[in-house]
Amino acid sequence: MRLIFDIRAFEVIDLSIMPIFDPTRCDGCGLCVTVCRCGALVMEDSIVSIIEVDNCGWCTDCELVCETGALQCPYEIIPIES
Numbered sequence: 858m859r860l861i862f863d864i865r866a867f868e869v870i871d872l873s874i875m876p877i878f879d880p881t882r883c884d885g886c887g888l889c890v891t892v893c894r895c896g897a898l899v900m901e902d903s904i905v906s907i908i909e910v911d912n913c914g915w916c917t918d919c920e921l922v923c924e925t926g927a928l929q930c931p932y933e934i935i936p937i938e939s
């Protein structure tokens with residue numbers, strides 16, 4: 858688990874972190890593409906690709922709707938006590 862965002866300072870720590878996709882577990886249902894609001898996920902010929910974007914919201918919605926575990930969000934947004 859990696860810290861991506863210090864919510865206290867509203868400081869982004871690492872913009873390069875994106876969800877991780879395991880194509881061997883994907884059944885091509887397309888649910889992740891429908892919930893993604895940043896356009897990072899695209900479906901071509903029933904195969905998902907992750908495009909690096911500047912504004913992934915790190916919402917984890919893609920991980921939540923993926924019933925096969927093909928998408929993992931390896932980060933956490935942590936409020937840090939002052």
Ligand code: SF4
Nearest residue numbers: 893913914916917919
């Ligand atoms: S974490 Fe949210 S914004 Fe980022 S790729 Fe997944 S659904 Fe899209």
Ligand code: SF4
Nearest residue numbers: 883884886887889923
């Ligand atoms: S929700 Fe999961 S199984 Fe469905 S297309 Fe996306 S990655 Fe594949």
